Amino acid sequence: MSELVVTEFMTLDGVAQAPGGPEEDPENGFAYGGWQAPLIDDEAGAVVFDQAKDMDALLLGRRTYDIFANYWPTAPADWDFTRLLNRVPKYVATRTLAEPLAWAGSSTLEGDLAESVAALKERHERIHVIGSLDLLQSLLAQSLVDRLSLWVYPLVLGTGKRVFEGGAAPSALRLTSSRTFPNGALHLTYTPTGTPTTGDLTTP
Numbered sequence: 001m002s003e004l005v006v007t008e009f010m011t012l013d014g015v016a017q018a019p020g021g022p023e024e025d026p027e028n029g030f031a032y033g034g035w036q037a038p039l040i041d042d043e044a045g046a047v048v049f050d051q052a053k054d055m056d057a058l059l060l061g062r063r064t065y066d067i068f069a070n071y072w073p074t075a076p077a078d079w080d081f082t083r084l085l086n087r088v089p090k091y092v093a094t095r096t097l098a099e100p101l102a103w104a105g106s107s108t109l110e111g112d113l114a115e116s117v118a119a120l121k122e123r124h125e126r127i128h129v130i131g132s133l134d135l136l137q138s139l140l141a142q143s144l145v146d147r148l149s150l151w152v153y154p155l156v157l158g159t160g161k162r163v164f165e166g167g168a169a170p171s172a173l174r175l176t177s178s179r180t181f182p183n184g185a186l187h188l189t190y191t192p193t194g195t196p197t198t199g200d201l202t203t204p
Helices: 040-052 062-074 080-087 112-125 133-141
Strands: 003-011 055-061 092-093 106-108 124-130 149-155 173-180 186-194
Touching: 003 112, 003 133, 003 186, 040 080, 040 124, 055 112, 055 133, 062 080, 062 092, 062 133, 092 112, 092 133, 112 124, 112 133, 124 133
Parallel strands: 003 124, 003 149, 055 092, 055 124, 092 106
Antiparallel strands: 149 186, 173 186
């Protein structure tokens, strides 16, 4: 069965803006670009790639696509991620980019998001989304995410774009795996199970 997998790198307070470097996304004066870099270690890096290597398509939002397209085509060719990301078909959810796109193997989604994702699932087995926070909100709102992979780092930034912004679609999740790393990172994998339920703790 085809699967759409979302991977996010976030702080304890949910910030996922510009983990990789100062110039990645300075929007709104974000001063902590590159917050993830001091916490990277080989063990966690190997798991990140192991989780990603089965993708046969990459789906990105406009901003994340621009960041990736400006970096990965000229990244060191001997890196596993370079070979993977430059090889797989890439799709960008955008109303403002026009084809042809500079990154080889890229194309834009057209029309309704749910219909576009369904069409991708007919062609691919493992579609991965990385970052792409605005796109993530749309995917969650339409129940299009099959697996949510969260890397949580021991930082509180207090500012920046968050994985679950105000107004995120209410969702119930089931934890399917968890693992901690020497750098203090926590990897949590969830599958959505529907909408939250409520109860009353004052009732015996």
